[in-house]
Amino acid sequence: MTLVIRGGTVVDQNGEQEADVKISEDGSILEIDKNLKGDQELDASGCVVTAGFVDLHSHLREPGQEDAETIQTGSRGGALGGYTALVAMPNTTPTMDCLAVIDQVRGLGQESICEVIPTAAMTVDRKGEQMAPMGELVDAGVGIFTDDGNGLQDPRLMRRIMEYSTGLTHRLGRPIILAQHCEIEALSCGGYMHEGAWSSRLGIPGQPAEAEELMVSRDIALVRLTGAHMHFQHLSTAGSVEMVRKAKEEGLPVTAEATTHHFSLTDAACASYDPVFKVHPPLRTDEDVKAVKAGLADGTIDAIATDHAPHTDHSKEKSFSEAPPGMLGLQTAFSITLEESGLDIHQIFSLMSWRPAVIAGIADRHGMTVSPGSRANLCVIDLNETWTVSGKSMASLSSNTPYEGRHLRGCVRHTIQTGEAVVIDGEAQR
Amino acid sequence: MNQSPSKSLLSIEGMTKHELEEILELTDTFDEIGRRPIPKVPALRGRTVATLFFEDSTRTRLSFETAARRLSADTMSFSAGSSSLSKGESIRDTVEVIEAYGADLLVVRHPAAGTAQRIDNWTNASVINAGDGCHEHPTQALLDAYTLRKHKGSLEGLRIAIVGDILHSRVARSDVLAFSMLGAEVVLVAPPTLLPPSIEGWPVEISYNLDEILPTIDVCYLLRVQNERINEGLIPSVREYVTDYGLNVKRASALPKDALICHPGPTNRGIEIEAAVAADPRSVILDQVANGVSIRMAILFLLLGSGRNLMEDADVGADQ
Amino acid sequence: MIEKERGQAPPFGGVFVAHARVLDSEDIQRAIQRMAHEIVERNHGLENVVLIGLQTGGVVVAEMLAEALKEINGSHPPLGTLDVALHRDDIGMRPVMPEAVTDISVDLDGATIVIADDVLYTGRTIRAALDALCDFGRPREIQLAVMVDRGHRELPIRPDYVGKNLPTRKDEVVDVSSEGVDLGRIEK
16 A cells, blocks of 8 residues: 655755655655655645654653653654654653663554654663663663763763763664763752742742753763763753854764753743743753754754653642653644744754754664655644644643643644554544 | 732732732731730631641741631631641642632642742632742731831831841742832842842842941841751851851941841841840830731731622622 | 712722702701710710710711710710721621721720711611620620611611611612711712
């Protein structure tokens, strides 16, 4: 059975063309041309057809917090948001720090409608004390290691992990990516939002920008020392962006991501005391938002990630300081980027698909050009249609979106996962 | 008041000068009741005031309960220690249960900023913020303003120093807003580690030198300094704090003769205030406590007794 | 007057519009004189008598009575004011006014209290006043003097001294001041 996406504008690394896309039964693109016919046809008139998005930073909560999200529901939300691959963070219960849990996640991922790429913790149970069995995990195909949720505090252990990872490159066939959640806890502890004028006024203890920046600075120095590849997660401050820019100019093997909320929201949102705006790293100032956007525009930041972090209503029905940090992102990321980033569509696709696919080591099947022979992981988006954000109607089991009620432009119409239309007309098919 | 005009009192921020003055003026009426042989009126008969204290504070709770009883309201009290919160119940669950028991007004004290505001969104009952973390304590600011007004006639043009742990003080935040709105000049006196990280937009001046400030002020408002602050590395030792910022007899003599000494209580004798200074005739610390009941009566009455809810079915003309 | 002012205070609104003058200032003076004589007569002098004006309209009546009693007796009895707003059964239908002060500086134990008010209508204000006064002590007797009794009582309360009995409709409003008594309506 062949599938044809008809009447859309194909956008990829090589430019734009109005053409139909014909996909074979085995999930690869057969032909790009006008007036193609297939057994199944999807209407893409008025839409762009491009490679599916790749999220470098999703919390799918399974195993351990299946009341907040499962791999199945998270993937459904991802597919509805135009994603075809999600990099799953390892802060599950139990932690993804050993083969058994990685296998479980991968197995559940295979039954879901997004490809789920498991990461593994750098240290056992993400405690920052003992290195995880990285060699064994690399042999099982894990390419990204992170203690996300925590930064790795101990500089000596960080150095050892970086050194050790460089010895595993040949076993993976590409450099191991160490992804750091940059936060010096001695500076941030007891703080629940960005430290500044708003935190002072609201009486919510703050975390200074320096808590993030000191770790970015430390890790850049350690990259220089060890040659390991460091990926900076959710950069949120102007200082961090500037340091990464300098490190790249120097030619160091560093990459970085920014989340949609860090370039669309500021600490002023915390004035409602609604913990839906509580996130780590915290929402920063206007200046920081500007710097993150500039970093996205000039290529300092390689990817837009979601840091999709579902939490049940019950767990968010607490005071700002007691509630857990995190917000939903998968279904809003593209529209928010379209509205807020100031980037053109090619830049956006590059940041949401093409470049993160390379960082995740999945460029052989995601973020590819839309051309014959490529794996058919695609999304079809109507850039002009608008929709209204509603946490309750999202695919996620949780509803903690910070954009509730916002009218946004850009609707994902169809998503194709390895040739299968998993989202048709904005409805998940399974 | 802030948010919905007559439902709740959550913060001084968002209130107008007129609203503050209205409460202060009304408080005289309730102050008079406190001096009657039987200091009780039936104004809030049948209404239920619940105190929800997620953090210990015997004084504030007693003050609110006394105020409620003087207005003949029923009271119920909830405290985190004796509750099911430790069994995993969320604050929202707790609030819904208390409301189901028939509470018309919730007095909320919580160690986290913004909790009273959160609760206000979840309930139809009125909410009074009785202190939320390091954010605000609006009834304390009102009773402070009332006390100063009683002794000085008005706050207009007064120069008030607030001395101590401003960073962690909800009282300071509310006082700064209330005092400056009522026309006073406010100076914050504390080491930099006990000041908020940013005072952008605050109508205050800052000083690290108490001795220089004392002769220039009309009111010296001392805040409690807690021992934990030393463990947090904010000050080197109690001894050094007392040396630099404690109000001792010698320093008190540098205050103008008609200056007032205030403290929200409970005082740490020998730390922020020397015992002999607490007994100085210029100290109005006990007045503050007494006025606390009157101001809380006024606020309870405004929120529960001014009857905006009754308006719709009341035949006002019929009672001439 | 108390009722009129409160009726006009926000959020209750409305303006009193007079339709007919019932008593002029001289009529009022004559009524006050008569009531003062009745008070002296009934109490065999003014020993232990305390005059309490109800805020706000009754205060003027109490002051006028005190003045008249002074002319009769050489000195007037102790004078106090009472705001019953917090004792009302319809609390909330009118704002508490900061300027309506309760000031009772004499001991009420064993006293003969004469409550003075401008208009007696449903009797609910007086019921509230009786309650409030009992919180100040145990008077020997409480009597009631009103400038106008307009009828429509809802409680078993009757005045001891009346300036003028004035039949009214329920939708009318009576306004009492030292210049005169008017009958009218509150126009929104």
